Amino acid sequence: MFENLCTLPLSAELFTQVLHPTEPLLGVGLSSGHVQCFRLPAADRSSDDDDDSNADVLSDGKGTIDTVWRTRRHKGSCRTLAFSNDGSALYSAGTDYLLKHFSPVTGQVASKIAIPSTRSIPDSPSLLHVLSPQTLLLACDSGALHLLDLRDGALAKSKPQQTHFPHDDFVSSITPLPPSAESTSGYSKQWISTGGTTLAVTDLRRGVLVRSDDQEDELLCAAFIPGMGPKKSRGSGIVAVGTGTGILTLWDKGAWDDQQDRVVVDPVKGGGESLDCIVQVPEDIARGKKVAIGMGDGSLRIVDLVKREVEGTLRHDDIEAVVGIGFDCQGRMISGGGQTIKIWEQAPSLAQDDSESDSDSEADDSDDDDDDDDKVARKNGTKRQTSRNSDNDSDSDEEGSKRKKKRRKGKAPVDLGPHGAHGVLRFNGLD
Template identity: 50%
Template sequence: MFQNICAIPLDHDLFTQAIHAEEPIVSVGLSSGHVQTYRLPAGSSDDSDGDETLASENGFGHIETAWRTRRHKGSCRALAYSHDGAQLYSAGTDGIVKAAHLTTGQVAAKIAVPLDPGSGSIDAPSIVHALSPQTLLLGTDSSALHLYDLRALGPKAALKPQQTHHPHDDYISSLTPLPPTSESTSGFSKQWVSTGGTTLAVTDLRRGVMVRSEDQEEELLSSVMVTGLSKKGTSVGEKVIVGGGNGVLTLWERGIWDDQDERITVDKTPGGGESLDSLALFPAGVGPGGKVVAVGLGNGIVRFVKIGVNKVIGQLSHDELEKEGVIGLGFDADGRMISGGGKTVKVWGEKGPGDGSDEEEEAEFASSANGAKREHGSDSDDDSDEEMGDSSEDEKPAQKRKKRKRNKGKQQPGHGILGFSGLV
């Protein structure tokens, strides 16, 4: 289904990644507090004689490091592009959210996350999301969900939340906007689904937390919205797919939020399946057709699940050696899949004629790591924000993010532009 085009080595563990909606750009947030933005070679155009491979595969392209900086003390927990894609928001364990220009990385504004009212200490962010040009959503470890009005954001503005909700009893692990209804006049989402601990909740921009599910008795880690499904009976053809900590996807019908209505077992490991840490919906025109969700597992595997028939239809391995969890997963503007985990981000292109069957791919990844690819070394630089001091602590993302571990990390040499020629 996909073939690995290239691997981007990182100096520290990946904690989060963001993929630009309109340009071939991916940003990563690392356990060291660094934020790095890469520009990928443009995909081929529709009139390129059917060659849909990256230019770098033919020896002409390269991955450019647009900018790299030490953005946060501790780790960078969350990243999100602004609604227009012109800025990148990063949130770190220093309790600061920073808005930076996409092209230069220069900080344009900052937001201080409110302290944890229970302890009076920093309430580390767990997720950030630009809901619209006006609204920024920020979830934290204490289960707070802050809503900010971006119209008041500026270089010297001490921005405070307009609203704060607590939809869960645990940290917010995922957030998925619900598509606007036909009655919407703005065209922007005003409701969203969040997961935290063992519950799912729906929050409205004006009315606050509207509903909270029953206790699912399993940790809910990731979510994605799927529309355009078959409408049968009371089904509206829209479901939220949720990844759990025990290897099972649960399907939730829009408008019926008390409990899940279907389950798909993605991993049947004896004693409990691997955690489903990340989800991404195939864009139109990519893959075998129909509604397919890519699922990133805690053991470094990516599996593909077709919704409707509700079964696994293929898999590949992001990390064949270390088996680090796939905590970042998505598709870029050219339909290439980007997976992230451990100290590597990988770019995957669809297989073309003569590139081998999906059955061969599954057999290859099932045969352990004997054929693992060697990656290019990195030679990163040491530039950092002036206001940031040095810190020797790296935060290592756990398979289940609920318990984040602290690990000592050595500073590694940085890298500037990565050139990839003749990749296979």
């Protein structure tokens, strides 16, 4: 299981989050149109390192979360973000119908284009995914999936190389399939997508290959889990798909007509909370095939796919849904939803805790009180940073925030008391 290190408050509702592939960088896109990049501290940072008073302090007191830059990237909401494969570029798309390419280090915009439209009115983006160094996938609310070839200068023109319609509703997830053994580039040319009540497989060269049967349940998120399924050969695996009624469906690779198995994540009669986002837990942390799932009720569930059961439950928020979840390059779990980001670290194993408690019992019992005080101090060790803005786009305030999912309704604010929803101390004047 995981323990919460700190809670990072945001200035507006979170729409999307993305993690750098090799650096401890976190990018967030907000309903206000702002895009913000944070640098997370190194996990092995020394306690002798200098502290920045204008930073969000991690709960161990040894590191800070620094704002690298912050800017209002879009006049409407920032719907989606994506890093390039090597992390050298960051892309965003918003409800101002613009797609922008900029530096993740400085936030400086390199290029931008108008989002292609397949109908008489502009089409809002729903998802971005970088398939390879040459191919950027852009999904829209109309169900259109545009393929932009970056070698052709696609970010300087609005005409995509290809456009497909794998679903009748907006695309809710894109999951690349591993490249075949014959691949010379090492990059995927096929991907799984979900939208509405169907799952589809699309090929970069041949278009939509197959669409599943109607699942009679909204499919919201997906993750490819290698090394599972009936054939455990190279490239084998299953696709775990989260639904709107709290059921995790499992699909064997190559059998895309219908689901092969299911796990009840939220067992509520008549349908549980929605499974809004999913990520595989790194195997060196999980010691097996497990996924972390963000729920519509603000909870996080860890599911063991081998045992087909929920292993544990965590709480991100008491009100808002979890809209983003991932693992950074140092193995920490990052969850986001509402106006908060939470950072989680793997908790010590029960065996390790038992051995430590046995050795401590032989020592002076007075040390327990000091340890408890240290834990409380660490749990409450979060404060807000004064952001350093780099407003490169000179965008004006025009459009209010907009919910990405049509089925989700707004909820009235609730007074959670002086310690917030999860016991994290909040300071007056800091949001």
